[in-house]
Amino acid sequence: xxxxxxxxxxxxRLAEDLLQVEQAARAAHETATHEENIAENKYDTLGLxxxxxxxxxxxxxxxxxxxxxxxxxxxxxxxxxxxxxQLGALVCLVDADDKQQQIFLGPDGGSMKLLSGPQxxxxxxxxxxxxxxxxGKCEGDEVAIQIAANRxxxxxxxxx
Numbered sequence: 720x721x722x723x724x725x726x727x728x729x730x731x732r733l734a735e736d737l738l739q740v741e742q743a744a745r746a747a748h749e750t751a752t753h754e755e756n757i758a759e760n761k762y763d764t765l766g767l768x769x770x771x772x773x774x775x776x777x778x779x780x781x782x783x784x785x786x787x788x789x790x791x792x793x794x795x796x797x798x799x800x801x802x803x804x805q806l807g808a809l810v811c812l813v814d815a816d817d818k819q820q821q822i823f824l825g826p827d828g829g830s831m832k833l834l835s836g837p838q839x840x841x842x843x844x845x846x847x848x849x850x851x852x853x854x855g856k857c858e859g860d861e862v863a864i865q866i867a868a869n870r871x872x873x874x875x876x877x878x879x
């Protein structure tokens with residue numbers, strides 16, 4: 720699998736997300752500042768709620784812009800077994816039911832799914848619980864995470 724192509728897919732998806740969030744922020748801002756939404760009494764909060772929404776959308780847009788910068792500057796390196804799994808690794812995991820999944824460890828995850836050939840690839844960051852658990856592991860190692868009352872275990876099949 721080509722990590723460069725996966726990186727390009729991530730950048731394309733982030734660009735699409737940014738466009739949608741910017742459009743939503745503009746719409747919320749227009750609603751907040753529209754003359755018909757000026758509060759006439761203390762219970763008339765449509766304008767205020769739209770302003771809060773516009774602020775949240777603007778923050779989300781800034782976070783996406785930063786993620787785009789991080790992904791543009793990111794240079795995934797080939798897997799080095801002496802260092803184990805590092806940022807930029809493409810990892811094939813298998814669970815107890817023999818279900819395989821592909822994980823691409825990037826600078827920002829956003830938990831996005833991409834397609835690389837017939838198999839989906841889950842993009843996560845090294846800050847995600849699974850990302851943290853994989854760091855430093857090698858092929859054949861076990862990876863376990865605890866999410867609430869559920870403990871999940873995986874084996875590292877391959878790393879690229």
